[in-house]
Amino acid sequence: MNMHKIISGSFFILAMTVNFGFFYGDPTILIEHSSYELFAAIIVNLIATVLKLGDRTQLGAVLLATSIVADIQLIASATVWAFAEYVMSNVGMEAITAIISLSGGALLANIVSVILFIGDTLKSKR
Secondary structure (H helix, E strand, O other): OOOOHHHHHHHHHHHHHHHHHOOOOOOOOOHHHHHHHHHHHHHHHHHHHHOOOOOOOOHHHHHOOOHHHHHHHHHHHHHHHHHHHHHHHOOOOHHHHHHHHHHHHHHHHHHHHHHHHHHHHHHOOO
16 A cells, blocks of 8 residues: 555545535525635645645646645635625625635536546556
8 A cells, every 4th residue: 555645645535525515505605604614625725735746747747736726716715705804894795606616616626636536546557
């Protein structure tokens, strides 16, 4: 067993599931989406990105790209939330929609990453 693959795969899947946990719910009701869960999604995604840095294969480059996209989208989601909350003092419907939509984009990037990781695992020799 390759311990690095186990840890990396765990963080890839954890990034996807935590992101899904934040994304799931009514996109028009912000109270259904925890700011702590968004923070956890950002941290886990950043850890997953660091774990993807060492892979010098073509697949590794694509996995890193998907992780960077997820990081950017989650950080943008948190930025929109913070800006709406603390600068505008009003988290309106437009801000709520942007926050949830950005996290949905990150979720899609995480799903692609996990699918590629599983595909690579299945095609590798034992």
